[in-house]
Amino acid sequence: MPSFRRYSLGVTEQHGPSGRRPPNDGPKAAARNRAALIAAARAVYAEHGLDAPLSAIARRAGVGQGVLYRHFPDRAAVAAAVLEENVRQIEQAAEARGATLPGVLGVVSWHLTESAAFISLLHIDDAGQRDGTHAYAKVLSERVERALRERLPEGHRLGEANDLMLAIAMVSGAVAGPTREERERRVLAAWRLLRVEVGAVRPHEG
Template sequence: MTKQERPANQGRRVAARNRAALITAAREVFAEQGLNAPLSAVARRAGVGQGSLYRHFADRVALATAVLDENVRQIERAAAAPDASLTSVLGVVTWHLTRSTAFVDLLRVRGDGAEARALAGRVHSVLAGFGPAGRDLSADELMLAVAMVSGAVAGPTLAERERVALRAWRLLGVEVGPLRQPETTAADEQSDSA
């Protein structure tokens, strides 16, 4: 290749995009195949080489932690929205419960290790910020309810998992807003690359 034919090095911009793609792919692959899914499947789904995966994440634990951290950041962003309510935040939490095996495990057992406990603590803080819900549930009771719903979330299809999750919330007497993932902003992707 001559100098004129080579694409320009896009450096950090591509690195941030690759990292975001790897996190999204890991969430999907882990949801489909479990946390022991081959990391090569994550790299393939993200459209990057395995070397790129290991440049961003030293191992499976680092990748799963990044997925969990992104899930929690999305919940925190939902809670910080001007029109935020416990109902809307629980919609985001439930979206993650139906799509992320690692997130379910984190909230069900409050994690193994300091990082997982810190992430679960951040979710607890978000829920505590809305005060009692439904039947005057405290943040601790809401975390227990989230764990209970996560234990009920089962089914071969996404639609079935969503249906079961919403039914479980109704049985607990807690209103949940539409299941949705908050938008990822350019600023979030930039902070990921730092």
């Protein structure tokens, strides 16, 4: 599980020797705060599930709870932001020069081990809720599938219409364990049982 240092991201009030407040970074500080909150939410959700208190996310990010609410008005908005970032990283991995299906599946697998919100995306019941959250999650799921199919070799065992996302959902169902290492071990074991090659389990660094 990645560690996150608790530090100020431009949100605490500090004063220089003259007693005046230092210049505010404005949009840059806001962007850093938002990125820190998303990373913290992913870690907290992985440890404690989607019902974890928002205060725990703010503490992990090193910001006040008021900063969190300025970026995300409620719990659903936080989970949606984590999902969006997960999908964006998978898309970037698929678009990278020299990308391969095993490599992109490694990125997907990293998000499966790290993000409870991402796992929930892969277990959408089309016969279930039809609210805006469901529709949004479905769109994100379709984006994941498109990104993967860009790197799917012709004749691959997951090439049939529904096999690709079904396999990922099956692998996500194997994600369990108190530590990140145990969850990764189970994900890799699930891929082996499906006889699908997967690359290193790591985030995309683009």
